[in-house]
Amino acid sequence: MTPLLEVRDLTITFPVRDGVALAADGVSLAIDGGETLALVGESGCGKTVTALSLLRLLPESARVSPQSRIVFDGADLLTLDAEALRRVRGARMAMVFQEPMTSLNPVLSIGTQLAETVEAHEPVRRRAALDRAAEMLALVGLPDPRRVLRQYPHELSGGMRQRAMIAMALICGPRLLIADEPTTALDVTVQAQILELLASLRQRLGMSLLLITHNLGVAAGIADRVAVMYGGQIVETATCQALFAAPAHPYTAGLLQAAPRLDGPARPTPAIPGAVPPATAWPAGCRFHPRCARAWDKCGREEPPLLDAGPARASRCWLVADPSGGRA
Amino acid sequence: MTGPLLAVEGLTKRYPVDRGPLRKPAALLAVDGVSLTVGRGETLALVGESGSGKTTVARCLMRLAEPDAGRVAFGGVDVLALEGTALRAFRRRMQMVFQDPYGSLNPRMRVGSAVREPLEIHGLARGAEAEERTVALFREVGLDPAYRKAFPHELSGGQRQRVGIARALAVGPEFLVLDEPVSALDVSVQAQVLALLRELQERRGLTYLFIAHDLAVVRQMATRVAVMYLGKIVEEGPADRVFAGALHPYTWSLLSAVPVPDPDAQRKRIVLEGDPPSPVDPPPGCPFHPRCPHPEKTDRCRADLPLLRESEPGRTAACHYARPRPGL
Numbered sequence: 001m002t003p004l005l006e007v008r009d010l011t012i013t014f015p016v017r018d019g020v021a022l023a024a025d026g027v028s029l030a031i032d033g034g035e036t037l038a039l040v041g042e043s044g045c046g047k048t049v050t051a052l053s054l055l056r057l058l059p060e061s062a063r064v065s066p067q068s069r070i071v072f073d074g075a076d077l078l079t080l081d082a083e084a085l086r087r088v089r090g091a092r093m094a095m096v097f098q099e100p101m102t103s104l105n106p107v108l109s110i111g112t113q114l115a116e117t118v119e120a121h122e123p124v125r126r127r128a129a130l131d132r133a134a135e136m137l138a139l140v141g142l143p144d145p146r147r148v149l150r151q152y153p154h155e156l157s158g159g160m161r162q163r164a165m166i167a168m169a170l171i172c173g174p175r176l177l178i179a180d181e182p183t184t185a186l187d188v189t190v191q192a193q194i195l196e197l198l199a200s201l202r203q204r205l206g207m208s209l210l211l212i213t214h215n216l217g218v219a220a221g222i223a224d225r226v227a228v229m230y231g232g233q234i235v236e237t238a239t240c241q242a243l244f245a246a247p248a249h250p251y252t253a254g255l256l257q258a259a260p261r262l263d264g265p266a267r268p269t270p271a272i273p274g275a276v277p278p279a280t281a282w283p284a285g286c287r288f289h290p291r292c293a294r295a296w297d298k299c300g301r302e303e304p305p306l307l308d309a310g311p312a313r314a315s316r317c318w319l320v321a322d323p324s325g326g327r328a
Numbered sequence: 329m330t331g332p333l334l335a336v337e338g339l340t341k342r343y344p345v346d347r348g349p350l351r352k353p354a355a356l357l358a359v360d361g362v363s364l365t366v367g368r369g370e371t372l373a374l375v376g377e378s379g380s381g382k383t384t385v386a387r388c389l390m391r392l393a394e395p396d397a398g399r400v401a402f403g404g405v406d407v408l409a410l411e412g413t414a415l416r417a418f419r420r421r422m423q424m425v426f427q428d429p430y431g432s433l434n435p436r437m438r439v440g441s442a443v444r445e446p447l448e449i450h451g452l453a454r455g456a457e458a459e460e461r462t463v464a465l466f467r468e469v470g471l472d473p474a475y476r477k478a479f480p481h482e483l484s485g486g487q488r489q490r491v492g493i494a495r496a497l498a499v500g501p502e503f504l505v506l507d508e509p510v511s512a513l514d515v516s517v518q519a520q521v522l523a524l525l526r527e528l529q530e531r532r533g534l535t536y537l538f539i540a541h542d543l544a545v546v547r548q549m550a551t552r553v554a555v556m557y558l559g560k561i562v563e564e565g566p567a568d569r570v571f572a573g574a575l576h577p578y579t580w581s582l583l584s585a586v587p588v589p590d591p592d593a594q595r596k597r598i599v600l601e602g603d604p605p606s607p608v609d610p611p612p613g614c615p616f617h618p619r620c621p622h623p624e625k626t627d628r629c630r631a632d633l634p635l636l637r638e639s640e641p642g643r644t645a646a647c648h649y650a651r652p653r654p655g656l
Contacts, residue, residue: 042514043485157603158378187377188541189600192585196599214514217587240591256589258519260544263588266571268526268548271519275484 003030004208005054005072005176011065012049012058014279021279023049023062025232028306031176036202036209038219038240041229042255044276047212050229051180054210055089056080073175091121094169098181100161104153110137110164111149114171121172136167141197159190163197170201177202180212195222216259220244225312228252231287232279234306238313248315251288286317294319296326331404332365333503333535334389339363339398341384345608356608358384359395360559363636366503366552371529371536373546373567375582376556377604382539385556386505389537390424391415402503420450423496427508430488433480439491440466440476446498465494470524486517493524497532507539522548543586547571555579558607558615561636563650565643573652575645577622580653614647624649 012024024046031037041047052058054070056077070077072093077085097103105113114133118124124132130149137145140163153161162182169177179198183191199222202209213219219226219240226243228236228251236249247253254272261269274291277283283290289299298318307320322328341359359381366372374382387393389400391407400407402422410418426432433442444462447453453461466473469490480488489509496504509525510518522545528534540546546553550567555578563576574580584598598621605611611618617629628648636646 042516159603187604188543188585189377189581190603191587192597192599193601195587215587216515216589220589220591220593221587223591244589244591255515258516259589260518260522260542260548261588262544262547262571262583262586263590263593266547266568268523269519271523272516273520275486275517276514 001032002074004033004035005029005031005210006069007050007054008069008071009065010050010053010068010070012046012053012068013063013065014059014061015063016280019280022232022282023279024053025282027229027232027234029227029234029237031208031210033175033208034202034206036211036222036224038211038213038223038226039229040213040216040219040226040255042214042276044279045229046232046279047229048180051095051178051210051212054178055093055095056085057095087121090117090169090174091172092174093176093178094172094174095178095180096162096165096169096182099185100158100165101153104161104165104168106153108152109149110151110153110156114149114164114168117168117171132171133167136171137164139201140164140167140170141193142167158186159193162186162190162194166194166197166201170205170207173205174207176208176210178210178212181214182211183218184214191218198222216244216256217261228255231276231282233287233316235288235316236309236314237306238309242310242313248309248313248320249288249317250292250294250319254291254293294325298322298326333368333403334364334366334537335399335401336365336385336389337363337399337401339385339388339395339400341381341388341393341395354608357559357610358607359388362398362556362559362561364554364561364564366535366537368502368535369529369533370551371538371549373538373540373550373553374556375540375543375546375553377541377582379558379604379607380556381559381607382556383507384559386424386507386537386539390422390505391418392424416450420499421501422503422505423499423501424505424507425489425492425496425509428512430480430485430512432492433488433495435480437479438476439478439480439483439488440473442480442491443476443494443498446495450499452499461498465498468497468528469494470520484517485513486520489513489521490524493521493528497528501534503535503537505537505539508541509538510545511540511542518545525549543571543582555582558605558610560615560646561644562616562646563644564636565640569640569643573654575639575643575650575652576616576647577620577653578616581619581621622647622649 007029010027014021027050039047115129118129134145137148142148142163183194223240225239227234230251236252258269285300286304289295304316304318306314306316309315309320339362343356344353345356346353376382388395444458447458463473471490510521538549553567553570554561554564557578563579581598581600600619602619613630614634634646634648636644639645639650
């Protein structure tokens with residue numbers, strides 16, 4: 001089966017004051033129809049840049065290397081002209097952002113914003129578009145949708161705004177929804193509602209979901225597969241089950257151990273020493289080696305490729321090739 | 329000395345809310361009759377979602393906001409009556425660490441000066457001695473003293489939070505109010521800062537009021553937990569017992585909503601409906617009743633405000649039908 005979305009060797013750089021930031025470096029990933037992939041990592045790992053590039057929403061200063069490919073539904077998005085790109089964006093591929101207040105227009109009513117989205121892609125009259133908008137608002141669980149149509153973003157609570165944002169993203173029936181930290185700005189009880197909503201909508205609408213998150217717990221609750229990013233690269237991919245049962249990459253293992261959790265004993269969690277280096281100066285060899293407890297001399301010299309680490313999983317770590325960790 | 333180090337009784341803080349030119353301003357009851365005690369060397373966690381009033385409690389304790397009613401006794405001193413030099417002396421004993429040190433540090437001041445400044449303001453040291461003590465503070469929070477010359481933007485989030493902690497420690501306080509001290513940090517760095525806070529508490533015999541919304545973090549840090557909803561404490565008790573079986577249905581829901589990094593976790597999730605109501609116009613009766621998942625909820629909950637009372641020895645809850653619900 002051809003995947004719905006296939007990203008190959010995506011490399012993105014930004015010129016900055018003290019050099020060139022390598023924000024995404026050879027990122028490859030694929031999402032099948034109906035599948036949920038969680039792209040997990042800490043700040044500065046390249047997950048948001050990767051997501052923005054899929055909709056060609058990168059800032060103008062960004063440089064996408066010529067070998068990069070983003071194939072969606074058979075078309076290479078990186079070579080589409082403006083009109084063809086417009087037909088994809090918001091229609092077949094849509095995005096939900098972390099802070100809906102900054103992505104909704106504050107001076108237009110929710111109804112106008114939703115209706116305009118439909119009208120941009122389909123030849124419909126305003127009345128029909130508003131009917132669709134009301135249906136979508138009901139689908140995302142907003143009570144009294146006709147009233148919400150007349151409201152402005154500031155009149156809604158954070159959770160309701162995020163629901164309205166999701167309704168707007170889904171109104172043209174996209175095949176892929178990209179959700180960038182959709183619950184990070186929300187309170188924990190509202191976060192649980194939105195995650196439940198995303199999971200049920202994905203199932204009912206049969207769409208694929210790319211979830212960008214820093215929270216491993218959020219990924220565990222919703223993803224079929226997980227890709228972990230560090231230093232602009234994917235360092236591990238696996239099915240959700242396999243990844244959480246036995247992480248292959250020491251960074252994934254470190255993140256899992258560092259995350260405070262409610263299940264299991266109430267003891268302090270071990271930190272990963274050090275900090276993420278700046279994107280202008282990734283360390284030579286494995287980018288994680290200065291912080292890795294299992295690194296040996298080879299890790300500082302040679303950069304590991306993504307190595308095959310079992311069925312449907314890969315890890316960018318020399319331990320896959322040499323489980324003894326350099327002692328053999 | 330016997331008795332708690334900090335005793336708060338009936339703390340109440342109202343803010344006027346402008347409702348336009350033709351309507352009388354409404355009163356927002358941010359904190360409504362909050363009582364709590366913190367024993368020397370303890371960590372009391374104050375937990376709640378945004379708008380619950382937890383930060384306003386902290387601001388009243390620090391005399392950064394003036395409460396409308398209530399008493400605050402710190403080491404037997406009536407904090408709300410303090411003025412002038414007595415207030416200044418109190419501030420040497422109680423200091424605050426903020427969520428985002430980027431927002432609380434002067435961007436144009438080298439971080440070494442930011443840490444040294446309180447020593448000079450309080451007349452504790454000057455010149456070479458102040459510098460020497462600044463170096464010692466940097467070492468104590470795990471920062472290379474060479475960073476004294478850096479500006480806040482040149483540091484990572486974790487390093488900036490260490491500066492925030494060093495600045496709070498400069499005047500030798502007994503009590504720290506920690507307002508979401510790790511919420512802005514990545515998971516791998518969070519664990520480092522939590523470890524530092526535990527270490528400092530041990531070494532200096534510090535007492536903490538730990539304000540947080542992340543219950544998994546609270547579970548690692550707290551001796552006791554107080555849960556706030558709409559300006560009121562709804563549950564209070566020893567941390568291990570609250571996490572083993574919360575008494576109030578709001579605490580049940582909070583615990584249940586925390587994502588767990590385990591795809592196989594079989595959980596009876598409680599997903600609350602709706603958002604927290606506005607504190608300008610709280611519901612009658614129990615303020616939690618419109619969202620309450622308690623199976624025994626009755627008409628009484630809609631009419632009578634439940635008071636905080638002892639439901640088990642050493643534990644209180646503000647629910648007519650309080651009973652423990654096991655952990656997750």
